[in-house]
Amino acid sequence: xxxxxxxxxxxxxxxxxxxxxxxxxxxxxxxxxxxxxxxxxxxxxxxxxxxxxxxxxxxxxxxxxxxxxxxxxxxxxxxxxxxxxxxxxxxxxxxxxxxxxxxxxxxxxx
Amino acid sequence: xxxxxxxxxxxxxxxxxxxxxxxxxxxxxxxxxxxxxxxxxxxxxxxxxxxxxxxxxxxxxxxxxxxxxxxxxxxxxxxxxxxxxxxxxxxxxxxxxxxxxxxxxxxxxxxxxxx
Numbered sequence: 001x002x003x004x005x006x007x008x009x010x011x012x013x014x015x016x017x018x019x020x021x022x023x024x025x026x027x028x029x030x031x032x033x034x035x036x037x038x039x040x041x042x043x044x045x046x047x048x049x050x051x052x053x054x055x056x057x058x059x060x061x062x063x064x065x066x067x068x069x070x071x072x073x074x075x076x077x078x079x080x081x082x083x084x085x086x087x088x089x090x091x092x093x094x095x096x097x098x099x100x101x102x103x104x105x106x107x108x109x110x
Numbered sequence: 111x112x113x114x115x116x117x118x119x120x121x122x123x124x125x126x127x128x129x130x131x132x133x134x135x136x137x138x139x140x141x142x143x144x145x146x147x148x149x150x151x152x153x154x155x156x157x158x159x160x161x162x163x164x165x166x167x168x169x170x171x172x173x174x175x176x177x178x179x180x181x182x183x184x185x186x187x188x189x190x191x192x193x194x195x196x197x198x199x200x201x202x203x204x205x206x207x208x209x210x211x212x213x214x215x216x217x218x219x220x221x222x223x224x225x
């Protein structure tokens with residue numbers, strides 16, 4: 001499994017766009033990139049997943065450059081309720097366990 | 111659709127006592143996971159079931175932890191005897207299959223405090 005590196009913490013203000021970058025230099029050809037969000041006192045929640053280029057859903061966008069060695073989770077116009085820990089995971093398209101790192105602790109300020 | 115259910119939500123025990131956690135996954139989900147999350151860290155996989163068979167238990171401390179998934183539905187995780195370092199949140203998750211790209215749905219967790 002490719003190892004991921006992401007910032008330990010980030011601060012932003014309400015209404016701003018937040019970009020969290022994850023580095024995965026050893027990503028394999030068949031690996032997918034998945035992001036989970038975890039609020040205090042809750043289990044993680046799936047946000048978005050992608051393989052290449054750009055993926056967008058109602059919650060976020062995921063940008064993946066051509067070399068796939070990094071990816072960026074983009075949260076548009078954040079609010080206080082987006083304060084959470086965000087985990088970047090990389091894994092293969094087969095029976096494989098998920099390994100969570102420490103994630104990025106995002107703190108949104110009013 | 112009902113989510114993953116876990117009970118109890120909180121448990122406080124003394125070291126060397128035993129404790130059990132229960133999980134009911136989303137209906138029809140073949141894969142069930144138990145994670146341990148220590149404060150400030152990401153969840154660590156303890157065991158993964160595919161139906162009622164174990165797929166991965168490489169990080170389960172088998173001298174004190176045990177888990178079962180009878181009939182491929184509900185699951186129970188037990189700790190006996192508990193140690194101080196077992197204080198953590200125990201998360202149960204399920205997915206339609208064990209493949210990485212399948213979304214995992216997590217329960218609210220059980221917060222265990224060992225005194």
